[in-house]
Amino acid sequence: MAYKISADTCVACGTCQSECPTGAIKEGDVYSIDPAICIDCGTCADACPTGAITPGE
Ligand code: SF4
Ligand code: SF4
Incomplete structure (x- = not known):
């Protein structure tokens, strides 16, 4: 499992x-990650201004 960045x-x-x-x-x-x-620390997701980063499945 790893965090993912949405291209959208x-x-x-x-x-x-x-x-x-x-x-x-x-x-x-x-x-990209x-x-x-x-x-999987989640630091990037907390920092992203657009909410583009989510935990992977
Ligand atoms: S900040 Fe943490 S969750 Fe985001 S890519 Fe780096 S190691 Fe993974
Ligand atoms: S912090 Fe910026 S570069 Fe990183 S995923 Fe979010 S919008 Fe993209």
Whole structure:
């Protein structure tokens, strides 16, 4: 399980990347989370201004 970023709501602001303690978030037109590195801490989801990040199934 790892957190996921919705491409529909991510505005590529970069806040999640600077808040992530493990460097799991990669930038791009839409940001993405590497499930092999994410530790499910939820920090990015709390920091995202658009609510684009949700816990994975
Ligand atoms: S904080 Fe939210 S809107 Fe900003 S880059 Fe991350 S997922 Fe996208
Ligand atoms: S849940 Fe934590 S480790 Fe995973 S991407 Fe978000 S801030 Fe990084």
